[in-house]
Amino acid sequence: MKDAAVGIVGAGGWGSALSILLARRGRRVALWARDPAKAERLRTTRVNETYLPGHRLPEAVEVTSELEEVARLPFLILAVPSQGLRSVWERLSPYITPMHSVVNTAKGIEIATGRRLSEVLLDGGKLDKRQLAVLSGPNHAEEVAKGLPTATVVAAYQAETAGAWQELLMAPMFRVYTSDDVVGVELGGALKNVIALAAGIADGLGFGDNTKAAIITRGLVEIARLGIAMGAHPITFSGLSGVGDLVATCSSTHSRNARAGRLIGQGVPVEDVIRSTPMVIEGIPTCRAALVLAERMGVEMPITKAVSDVLFGGKRPETAVWELMGRDPKSELLDLFS
Template sequence: MKAVVLGAGSWGTALATVLCDNGHDTVLWAKRRDLCDEINSRHTNEKYLPGAKLPNALCASSDLKEALAGRDIVIFAVPSAAMVDVVSAASPLLPSDGVIAHAVKGFDVKTGRRMSEVLSSAGSDLDRRLAVITGPSHAEEVVAQMPTTIVVAAFERATAELLQDALMNSYFRVYTNPDVVGAELGGSLKNIIALGVGMADGLGFGDNAKAALMTRGLAEIARLGMKMGASPLTFAGLSGVGDLIVTCTSRHSRNFRAGRLLGQGLSLDEALQQVGMAVEGVRTVQATVELAAQHQVEMPIARAIFDVLFSGKHPQEAVEDLMGRERGHELEEVAREMFSPKWT
């Protein structure tokens, strides 16, 4: 097939590499001409994937019209902050019958829209062709052909299975899921929790605190997700707990690294400068706090991280506030129904 990946960051480059390894005619679009020259001549992307050797067959282009021409599969892999602009520029050039997917873990902060909703605005008939690529998948490990499993979520089974066939190989296993909302929320909100786990590490806390943040963070993600129409089962899968674990525990995780720097006393600007690449959790927590208020969902961990990032609260103070909250059930939403009348 003919595929194009829009966005030559680490994840976009890794997806383009998988497609090339599977024998597809693949173009990688990058805004920067010098990066395209590097990929085409040296077959490297040193800024985003240092030391990785890219397939000789991978072609990079900075011309959006040229990159999109005649493609069967279009995958958006740009930072969430750039998604609206790239979708707007690409809309008149998208194929009339190809699969349109995104691999972006975040929201449009200005509107609170999920990325599939941003893509839907590009055409009234796109929903049946839309898909989401997500799951625990550090780009550094994918380009090294280390075993990785991901999820493709789509409104239509045929769309999900087409992408599954295009991407799946001996080191890259792909599952399908009909829950687009859940897949997007799990992939996006886990970045917030990774920031919190990184802060705990930076403060010198141990495994107990990190496990608590991951577990209670997953409860918050599922709580908001179910209010927004997602299946709770999705959050027990690869795009939920799977992605949460890898993002909260890996040395590759930008969100964990940024959180650790914040816990060590750096300002947000200093932490982001040291990481040097997009830290999606920072923007995501803004949209999430607004969504939680809109849907009347309690998300104390997300709120505490928001306060550290944007209200000047010290991470240690945020921890004390979380630990001092009013006592409660672990299964808040169902405790009364499960144990009634004993628990009333």
């Protein structure tokens, strides 16, 4: 698969980092930017100053603003924000054939429908489940672009599809594992952003390591509880797309969700936090969508509900913390399944 050609839809930080990774491995890459002016700047400067400053795109990366050009390539990576995925896919799907293999890398849940992003891509029947994969894990774009050791997981309904993407993406410092649990891998990647907001809020309030550890572990319980109710494998949440991504996102200085939560905990209005961040803070829209799913599945997600109350209900972060700490006593292990 050395000569495989890959189209990347989305020239944000992650799409740019993946284009660098693949080009270094000798792949031919076409990178799509929605804005023609941005595409021209990338072609000229070879640096994505807004989303991935300091990292030059190799000459093997062809930048385009035409989706049709990207769709000519057999392997397609979708790297657009979760709430914009459907609109981009509606433009791209007319070019999709049975020869394509598609991997989605966005992490989120569609607000309008409460659907996982793989379900969004399967709507309309243009894409067969056997052509689809999802990629998730503790993968900060900056570190991948630097070539720092990283591990990730690609999940697919068909083992051959997961294996093809594993072979395509594997690099000396980018280790790819496979999974057949599309539901679990997707939910872990989406919901960890909400828990990272909670961890950031705790930091902003001046709380310590005990608090963050509690948020991470009990947050993982919420993620697993919803995932299991939706048919995910419990063990998935102890892997890279579960606890791995959760720890990285709650702890890293690269995490825009944790950073946003920190500002909110310090008293900065949510609207100002959103305006000050050029990239999408995925945990904010995902929080609402997660609660829709939780209600649909009859699952309790108290940390997610507390974050929602702060983001959208005007509740003070301190009040949300006191309410969480004052909940009825429960058994730790049995609580996972109740």
